[in-house]
Amino acid sequence: MAKKVAVLAVDPVNGMGLFQYLEAFYENKIPFTVFAVAGSKEIKTNSGMGLTVNDVVADLKGHEDEYDAVVFSCGDAVPVFQQHAGEPWNLDLMEVLKAFGEKGKLMIGHCAAGMMFDFAGVTAGKRLAVHPLAKAAIHNGTATDEKSVVDGNFFTAQDENSIWTMMPRLVETLKA
Numbered sequence: 604m605a606k607k608v609a610v611l612a613v614d615p616v617n618g619m620g621l622f623q624y625l626e627a628f629y630e631n632k633i634p635f636t637v638f639a640v641a642g643s644k645e646i647k648t649n650s651g652m653g654l655t656v657n658d659v660v661a662d663l664k665g666h667e668d669e670y671d672a673v674v675f676s677c678g679d680a681v682p683v684f685q686q687h688a689g690e691p692w693n694l695d696l697m698e699v700l701k702a703f704g705e706k707g708k709l710m711i712g713h714c715a716a717g718m719m720f721d722f723a724g725v726t727a728g729k730r731l732a733v734h735p736l737a738k739a740a741i742h743n744g745t746a747t748d749e750k751s752v753v754d755g756n757f758f759t760a761q762d763e764n765s766i767w768t769m770m771p772r773l774v775e776t777l778k779a
Contacts, residue, residue: 605631605634606671606709606776606778607669607672608635608674608777609673609699610625610638611638611660611663611674612638612640612654613646614647614683615646615649617648617649617713618650618652618678619764620713620763621648623766627774631774633774633777633778638659638662640696641692642692643659644657644659649678660695661692663695664698671709673700673709673710675719677763696719697719697722701724704720704725704726709756710756711773713759713762714733714734715737716759717731717744717746718740718741724743730754730757731746731752732747732750732751732765733747733759735748744757751766753772758772
């Protein structure tokens with residue numbers, strides 16, 4: 604049976620990145636739930652398209668054991684995260700990422716995902732593909748210049764244009 608995935612969609616989310624994950628999961632019958640990293644289920648893509656997702660990150664907190672993997676679907680979120688780091692949904696995000704990481708669950712994402720995993724304190728000894736502008740922020744793991752990296756339970760891609768380089772291995776792992 605396929606693994607169950609919690610997809611975290613920031614506001615605004617990079618639609619190109621998010622929809623690559625969702626389409627791959629749907630086409631391969633991998634069950635997923637999309638959680639908004641926001642105060643409501645209504646978020647936008649970075650191109651302004653409105654989305655209503657399944658739930659909010661606050662409702663994932665404490666339910667990490669119901670999922671085998673987490674996806675951090677990045678967007679124009681890093682400046683927004685920095686401006687709103689103290690908001691409840693961003694605090695919940697960090698707690699959820701930490702819980703998934705400490706439980707050894709699959710940690711998946713692109714762009715600044717590796718940086719967020721690093722901020723959550725769960726990347727020690729892991730190689731990560733991150734956006735070039737996020738490399739300097741990695742302190743626990745090791746940032747690479749690779750398009751994507753699979754290191755144990757971590758699947759990271761440099762940006763939305765390189766998700767495809769890890770997708771076959773990711774789908775295979777999630778279907779196992």
